[in-house]
Amino acid sequence: MKKRFIIERFNPKKDKKPYWQTYEVECEKDWTVLDALEAIRAQDPTLAYRRICRHGICGACAMNINGSNHLACETRIVNFKNDIKIRPLPGFPIIRDLVVDLERFLKNYTYIKPYLITSSFPQREYFQSPKERQLLDGLYECILCGSCTSACATFWANKEFLGPAGFLQACRFILDSRDEGLSLRKDMIKKSSIWQCHGILNCVEACPKGLNPFKAIAHLRKIVLFGGK
Ligand code: SF4
Ligand code: FES
Numbered sequence: 001m002k003k004r005f006i007i008e009r010f011n012p013k014k015d016k017k018p019y020w021q022t023y024e025v026e027c028e029k030d031w032t033v034l035d036a037l038e039a040i041r042a043q044d045p046t047l048a049y050r051r052i053c054r055h056g057i058c059g060a061c062a063m064n065i066n067g068s069n070h071l072a073c074e075t076r077i078v079n080f081k082n083d084i085k086i087r088p089l090p091g092f093p094i095i096r097d098l099v100v101d102l103e104r105f106l107k108n109y110t111y112i113k114p115y116l117i118t119s120s121f122p123q124r125e126y127f128q129s130p131k132e133r134q135l136l137d138g139l140y141e142c143i144l145c146g147s148c149t150s151a152c153a154t155f156w157a158n159k160e161f162l163g164p165a166g167f168l169q170a171c172r173f174i175l176d177s178r179d180e181g182l183s184l185r186k187d188m189i190k191k192s193s194i195w196q197c198h199g200i201l202n203c204v205e206a207c208p209k210g211l212n213p214f215k216a217i218a219h220l221r222k223i224v225l226f227g228g229k
Contacts, residue, residue, distance in 0.1 A: 001026070001027055001028075001029055002024060002025070002026055002027070003024070003025055003027045003036065003077055003083075003084065004022060004023070004024055004025075004083040004084070005022070005023045005024075005025060005036060005037075005040060005083070005084050005085075005086060006020050006021070006022050006083055006084070006085045006086070007020070007021055007022075007023065007040070007047065007085075007086045007087075007097070007098070008020060008086065008087040008088065008097070008098070009021045009047070009097050010094050010096065010097060011046075011096050011097070012094070012095075012096070018094070020085075023040045023043065023044070025039050025040060026039075027039070027077055029077075029078055030076070030078075031076070031077050032072065032073050032074065032075055032076055032077065033063075033065055033070070033072040033073075033075045033076075033077060033084065033086070034051055034054060034061055034072040034073040034075075035077075036077055036084070037049055037051075037072060037086075037098075047097055047098075048095075048096040048097040048098060048099045049061070049063065049072070049097060049098035049099060050098070050099055051072065051073060053073070054073045055073065056071050056073060056074040056143075056208065057143060058143065059071070059143035059144050059145030059146070060145075061073045062089055062145040062146055062147045062150070062208070063086055063087065063088060063089060063098050064086065064087040064088065064089055064090055064150075065080075065084060065085070065086055066080060066084060066085050067085075068205070068206065069089060069090075069147035069148075069150055069151055069206040069208075070147070070208060071145060071147075071208045072086075074208060086098065088100045089146055089147065089150035090150050090151070090156075091149070091150045091151075091152070091155060091156045092104075092105070092146070092150060100146075100150075102146055104159075105144075105146050105149055105163065105165065105166075106144075108162050108163055108165075108166040109144065109165065109166060109169060111162070111166065111188065111192075112162070112166055112169050112170040112173065112185070112188060113173070113181065113184075113185070113188075114169055114173065115173075116173070116176060116178050116179050116180075116181075117173075117179055117180055117181030117184065117185075118178065118179070118180050119180055126178040128177055128178060129177075132177035135175045135176075135177070136172060136175060136176060138211055138212065138215070139168060139169075139171055139172035139175065139211070139216065140172055141209050141211060142165060142168055142169060142172070142209065142211060143209060144165060145208060146165065147206040147207060147208060148163075148164040148165055148168075148202075148203035148204075148206050148207050148211075148213050149163035149164055149165050149166070149203070150206070151202040151203055151205070151206035152164055152200075152202055152203055153200065153202070154193075154196050154197055154198065158193055158196050160191075160192065160193045160196075161192065161193040161196050161197075162189075162192035162193065162194070164197075164203035164213030164214070164216075164217070165213060166192070167189075167192070167194065167197075167213060167216050167217045167220055168211060168213040168216040168217075170185060170188070170189055170192075170216075170220060171216035171217075171219055171220055172216075173185065174186075174220070174223065174229060175219075175229060182229065186223065186224060189220050189223075189224060190224060194217060194220060194221060194224065195221070197214070197217050199214060201214055
């Protein structure tokens with residue numbers, strides 16, 4: 001089946017502004033958008049995009065497809081009747097074509113200290129009951145693709161705002177029964193403009209893993225206001 005892909009191109013070294021380029025591709029009907037991009041790159045090796053795992057695990061191939069953020073490797077082309085328009089993730093500076101600069105996103109991730117904070121060095125594995133482990137469901141699955149944060153207008157407008165993925169990850173470590181960094185983490189959250197989230201829920205809609213960063217933000221607000229975990 002023949003399909004038309006309209007892709008935003010931009011090479012800051014030679015282009016004054018982004019422009020659209022159209023490619024016609026003969027596709028198999030079970031192809032993903034990433035398969036089509038690979039076919040396009042075989043015709044035009046100048047097209048830049050990221051991909052690593054091709055199985056929805058690494059998060060590298062997140063991009064904006066027909067107006068919504070998706071993982072290209074998990075998005076089937078049969079889902080789209082007409083042309084497929086592809087842009088880089090909105091809200092991040094473009095490095096080239098579909099490759100964006102995730103520096104702020106990753107800096108915010110490291111800010112929340114994405115590891116267990118403990119008072120002593122463990123001699124063997126930490127124990128966790130199945131019930132304690134269950135508290136991390138809906139949080140640990142985040143693959144850091146950036147789709148939620150790219151869809152968040154508060155993240156675009158407020159440089160202090162940690163972003164949906166940052167708060168989700170902060171919640172993941174606070175709720176971990178093995179972590180002892182609650183008071184430090186609470187202080188960090190208070191300084192991260194958590195009250196600036198307006199609950200528009202674009203992040204929930206954008207997450208390819210079906211996670212709910214807003215639920216994590218609401219939970220963190222409760223901890224900040226009333227204590228507890
Ligand atoms: S919460 Fe979802 S959309 Fe956001 S970075 Fe994690 S996996 Fe991606
Ligand atoms: S290439 Fe890894 S998630 Fe798509």
